[in-house]
Structures are given as C-alpha cells and as structure tokens.
Amino acid sequence: MAVREQIRVGGRSARIQSAVHQAVRDLSATTPRDELTVPQIAAEAGVTPSTIYRRWGDLGALLADVAVERLRPIAEPDDTGSLQTDLKAFVDQYAEEMSSPVGRALMRDVFASAESFPVQCAGFTCNHLATIAARAKARGEQPFDVDEVIDHVMAPIIYHILYDDREITPAYCHALLARLLSLPQPR
Amino acid sequence: MAVREQIRVGGRSARIQSAVHQAVRDLSATTPRDELTVPQIAAEAGVTPSTIYRRWGDLGALLADVAVERLRPIAEPDDTGSLQTDLKAFVDQYAEEMSSPVGRALMRDVFASAESFPVQCAGFTCNHLATIAARAKARGEQPFDVDEVIDHVMAPIIYHILYDDREITPAYCHALLARLLSLPQPR
DNA sequence: ACATTAACGCAAAATATTTGCGTTAAGGCT
DNA sequence: AGCCTTAACGCAAATATTTTGCGTTAATGT
16 A cells, blocks of 8 residues: 655654654664564554554555665765775675665565655665765766666675575675676676 | 475475465555555465465565565577677576565565575576577687676676666666776786 | 644554364284 | 274354444644
8 A cells, every 4th residue: 555645744743753754763673573563553553543544554664764864875875985995895894785684574564565765775875976976976986877786786686585595795896896887897 | 584495396286386476466466565464465365374484484475475476587698699788688597586675675575684695586597698608619719708898898887776766777787788898808 | 833644642442373182093013 | 794982063152343423522624
C-alpha cells in the first residue's frame, strides 16, 4: 500500500511522524523484525494504530519509509584531496554500512515495498558519486563516469550482499575500483 | 518465520504442498500481491489456513518459497555452439525474465524473506554459468571466470532492476558482455 | 480571527493469526 | 502385509491485527 502524500505537514502531523519513526528505530533495535507489529509501534509512539494504518498503509510501507530516512546521507562525501581517495573512502563506507546487519535489514525493508523507495536510495548513491566526480573535475583530474562506477563497483557489492551473504572486504572493494580506474576511459 | 523442514514428505503432505503452490501461482496471476491473503490461498487450495501457518509460518515465507521454485531452472542452458553465443543467450533470457513484471515480483518475494532463499537463486545463476564455462573448456575455447561474469554482467543487470526500474535492453546486456570478454583475462 | 477540512482518537466490526485437541495417514518396524 | 508411532492435518475457539464510521482537534488559507 502507498504512503499517503500529506497535505498538512506541520505541527501535530510532524510530531506524529517523528514519534512513529523514532518508535520504529527504538523497537527494531531490540526486537526481531518479524515480530514487530503496528499496534506495538503505535503504543511506543503514543498514537493509535489506526493513525499508522491510515498514514502508511501497512507495516511494510512504514518500515520502508523509515529505512529510506536512515539510508539518506546526512552529509556530503568527505573531500580527501583526490579522486582516488575520495572514491575509495566512499566505497569503503558504503560497503561497510550496507553489509552490516543493520544495513542488510534496511535494504530488505526498502526492497520489500512495492514502491519507489529503491529509486530514492539509488539517487543517494548517484548524487554522492556525482559530487565526487564534480570535485575531481574542478581539481583538473581526469573525471570518471558515474554510471561505470555504479555498474562495476556498487552493483557487485550489492549483489553479493543480497544473494550470497558474502562478507564484503575492503580488499574486494579496492580491487573493483582499481580494475575500473585502470581501464581505458570509454569514449 | 521459517519454512519448517518436513519429516514426512510423501502422500498427503506432497499433495498439499503442490496444491498450495498452485493456488499461489493461480491467485497471483489475477490478484495484486498486497491483497493476497493466507485464508484466500487456503480456500483456493482446499486446505485450512492453519495448515499453511504451521507449515510456512507466514505469507511472506510462502511467497518466497513459491518464488524460488518458479525461478529454479527447468533445463540446462541452451548449447548454441560457442562460448560467446551461449553466454549471450543466457544473459538475454535472464535479463528478460528478471526485468519482466513477474520477475520483479518474484525477486521482491525472495528478498523480502529473511532466510536463505536468495542464496538458492544465486546458486541457479552460478550453476548455469559454470555449465557454460565447462562446455567452453570442453570445446577448447578460452574459458571465462564465472565470478567475473557475475560481478560485471549479472550484478549490474540486477542493480538496475532493483534500484532504478530501468528498462534492461539487449543492447545494454551485450555491451556488458562485450566489455568483459574484450578485457585481458586476469591472472 | 475565522472557516474549512485534513488528520487524528476512539471504539466497534471485520479479518487474520495462533493454539488446543481430536483425527488421519506417512514412515518405520517386525 | 499388518501394526505402531507420531508428524501433519482439520476444526473451532481464542487472540491479535486491520479496517471503518464518526466525533474531535488543529493545520492551513483567507
């Protein structure tokens, strides 16, 4: 079901949204996700269950909504002085976050919903890479193609997290990056 | 919740498993998945809901179980005579199946479950690629590294299906393959 | 400040899930 | 083949969740 687009976003609505999100974060830290329920979250947040049902539709949509907020970057990627180090730092952090138990759970919540949440998450990654690329260009470095990094660095990392739950080592990430950057730039 | 490993697998149990799976396939063809319910499936299959709950745990686990069976290959990949054409045929079919509305729904079911279903699906892909690689070797062709194909062909395809719901064109798949095969073989 | 109505709380109704217990039949044994 | 054990099932009661109607509160526009 769809998360309803709110018409009134201030005051009480904002407080409830915040309280419910916080309740989900708190409870999911101590409760296995398959025994999280809407009434339980509602009680923790101090609202009635019907408020959650009317606003988010069902548990899956609420969890996905919270997950996207937790995955939304709070800052620009670090500027470490060069394209290579910027990319390495970003990929390392991404792999570590996503492959952690919390990260895997957030990804599950995002993909389990039938909506546009995954697209938002793809946007986060894309934006960060574009920022790094723009910085590199400003420095006069040979820029890179964001799509190439997504296809040949981020995608394999995500694949292994999702399919085999392989441990993603920094060495593996660096090998992916090194391989890409050593190739002749297409076009 | 976990799909219980059965101790008795014959006769009645087998008939019920079959009937329930069939019911899920039939209903999901005509019903949006967010309004599929266990009681509805049970009625269609001619069993009581408690049978489904005790055996599969919850709707998500049942859907994932059915999805894996639908994604399980029924045959070896076609032998088209050469490594290049074998790979191309396999990747094309994979991309088409997975990016179709049905394929996307099956992937959602698989990933939404907290269990080992994704690993099984990864195994299907891995096995098919290994078969193609073995054939190539038997033909005396320069073989390829299965992991390389997974990382740089399958992974990008899956990424774009999951994250942006980009349309996966044969041209895109072929470009991924061509790029990989044109690279010097590592090691 | 006032009017409008979106969003909420509450409680009843409708559905879905869990559970206890009797029954059926699968798998092992002689 | 016939018997025993007990896993798996059906049924129905108990419990929990989800939906819905309606009155109330307060966000937003004028």
